[in-house]
Amino acid sequence: MGRVGRPPQDPVQRAHGILDAAAELVVRWGYDKTTIDDVAKRAGVAKGTIYLHWKTRDELFAALLRRERVYLVEAIRASAPATMGELFGEFVGSALRRPLMRAALVRDSEVLGKLARMKQRSTMRLDMGDAFDAYLDRLIEHGAVREAPRDHMTVITAIVHGFVFLPELVPEEAQLPDERIAELVADTVDRAMGTGRALPEQDAQAVAQATLDLLDSMAEVAHRRFMASLITKERAL
Amino acid sequence: MGRVGRPPQDPVQRAHGILDAAAELVVRWGYDKTTIDDVAKRAGVAKGTIYLHWKTRDELFAALLRRERVYLVEAIRASAPATMGELFGEFVGSALRRPLMRAALVRDSEVLGKLARMKQRSTMRLDMGDAFDAYLDRLIEHGAVREAPRDHMTVITAIVHGFVFLPELVPEEAQLPDERIAELVADTVDRAMGTGRALPEQDAQAVAQATLDLLDSMAEVAHRRFMASLITKERAL
């Protein structure tokens, strides 16, 4: 009995190819102007194939953003931040470098189109939730973050967004390079949240470890969510 | 020879009345939906009268925003901030409370309409320019601001905007009251820019004085610009 039909592709690999195409087109033309036909053509698959992976157009783009988050977290993790400041500095620096992530954070309607006007996803909160609270507690234990004025998450949100929006706020000639912005974020976060005192080596190491642990956990969550959105159809491939 | 014609109104007072009407309507209906006829009716003057003050609709609204700036600066001044943190804390607190100022800072297109998409006015920089640089220098002299990482203005812009945008960024249930946000801004700015050391009484007073001086100079500039935009026609009234 000879095998019939064409050899099956690796679905994950194919999904990545489709997302690559989608990413390219969305960054160039914006969500509203990017059609499924375009994506299929660019990815070198038939339109129907895309619908083997995602039930709707929107789900394809949801997967795209989830993948961006995976890449972002991995990039931050790769830079091995040792303090909370470095963590968020790298977050902003990397986000500014990634057009899609930047558009998602700034809700750039040129790029996101109607997506920007829809549900304001928890892109910012990054689905950290509990994990981040636990991280903060660990830092407080080690004296890296003061307990005082509370609302840590709020302050960090404001600082991070303030710097992410910066390119929109200042005139062309006053723009700073992304790296410089990342430095300023790191410095500002550390000063805003820290105790001002230098940490004993012991504690500094614990903080670095806690930071990496947080990133690992975030990477894992992000990755799992992304993988789950690669095949949205009921039936497996 | 008996005087002919109707008694002239005080032009400045009348302009304020018109701006009051405009402010109310713009906040309620947005710039795009607010017509000159509406404004005239609400202000109790004829349409022609409005054109005695401003050559175009846009100039009327420019004057409106300039007046908002005057009120904002006066409100900050009235709170007598003694540190740079308090200065910007009060700035954000007051701005959040004033719908028009808030809309201008956030570029809320619901309220500003096409105005938001037009020239991004120097609303934020507040025409402080040189005065603010001089202020910073004075604070550095007195040890209230460290010289170090430079880009002070950039950092402050980011912090201020981050907190101004906060209500747009966090979900309903996590909203903080304006007063709390103002506190957090004050704290964040002081920590981000300060030296961490406490100031001798002497210097603290000098800082407070410098802050008031800055506000006075800003108030004066804002007021002059506003007055100049009350009568835009060539011929005096």
Next chain:
DNA sequence: TAATGACCAACTACGCTCATATAGTCAAAA
């Protein structure tokens, strides 16, 4: 069995017309 692309219904964009609304003017009123 896995992948395709022709197909279809729904939607969008567009050109056009017409009625209404509106910014700005100016002769007349007070």
Next chain:
DNA sequence: TTTTGACTATATGAGCGTAGTTGGTCATTA
């Protein structure tokens, strides 16, 4: 002399029919 509001030219937008797209399906193909 100051203020007015009827007046006008332009802008805006609703309505509508058509041409062209586009998201999503599924019988057919390899």
